[in-house]
Amino acid sequence: MAFVLAFVVSPAAIALGVIARKQIRRTGESGNGLATAGVVIGSVFTVVGMAAVALLASVLLKGVPTLYPPPVPAAPTPAVAAPPPSRPAADLARDLSGQLARGGANVHDATCPENLPGIPGQTVRCTVVFSDGQPCDVVVTVTWVEGEAIHYEYRPEARPIAKSLLEPKVSELIAEQTGSRPLSISCAGDLPPVVGQQVDCLVSTRGGTATMAVTTTGTAGGRVSFSIAQK
Template sequence: MTQQMPASPEQPLPPSYGAAPQTPAPARGTNTMAILALVFAFVFSPLGIVFGIIGRKQTARTGEGGRGLATAGLVLSIVFLVIGIATAVLVTVMAATLVSSVNNTAVAAQITAQSGGRVTDVSCPGSLPAQVGAELTCSGTVDGAPSQLKATVTSVDGGVVSFDFTQVG
């Protein structure tokens, strides 16, 4: 009977015949939907949400890489969508506020223009609400004498507010 001795460090092991060569497992690619989720988070967030959900489901099912990309795309898409909606609401509210009143500088300029130069140095304490019948009392100089001027809204047509003024004192 023959005993086999382990190979010494100086002797290489003989090749084993009949065994298949060791090849690395094929690399799995990154899921396309996961990549698209991240890209569309910055371009069009509603579509980024859809791609993120699909990418997460596909990576779980197929074992492809990119689950983290899909998650990041999904989260960023949701955040950007919420920011976009909040911005749209804020801009709408601000636009509605601008139309709902005429600022004091515009009222003063309009009084000066309507007077044909008789009224100068007009100063108004606040804004004039864009409602028919709303009033704002301003101070100014009429023909060189200090006076009080009352502006009264006569009509509101869309974003155009018309008003007349009268000398109060």
């Protein structure tokens, strides 16, 4: 029986083979060879079976991570850089008015379209209107930043004197030179902010009409200065 079970149920064959050999030694019956063969074969098949089970378990365990991969850790959130400091537009305009006034200019108003970011090289173009109504551009450029302090330089850029502003200014200049204000003045256009450029104006007085050449003579500080001469 142990020999037959060795091929079917190996552990049972080992147990029956051991029992059969004890019984044979006690009674002297035949069959000791078959009982011994059952024990040996059962042991071999048991060891082979255990090895097969271990190998199968190893294969299955290796396959588990593939079937159920471990969760991938989330990537760390990158640190967000702090925004650079900025100079508010209203504060910048007030600063420009003060600096131009200290330089001798009579400023009526100053406006900046946006805040000045604290980044070297960044620029903002502001508008300054002088007390006589003449506007100019002021280009503000960041030079360097120290903590929250923004250091900058500014450069005035003259604008053309608009025809509507040029005509009363020419009238005032004629009145200063002759002591009499003209009856009317009509200029051909705006006066360019380029030294040497000119525009003609038709001047009417009690003595008749004359054409005056209005010529740009300077653009210092963003202000256009000019001279007049009869043609």
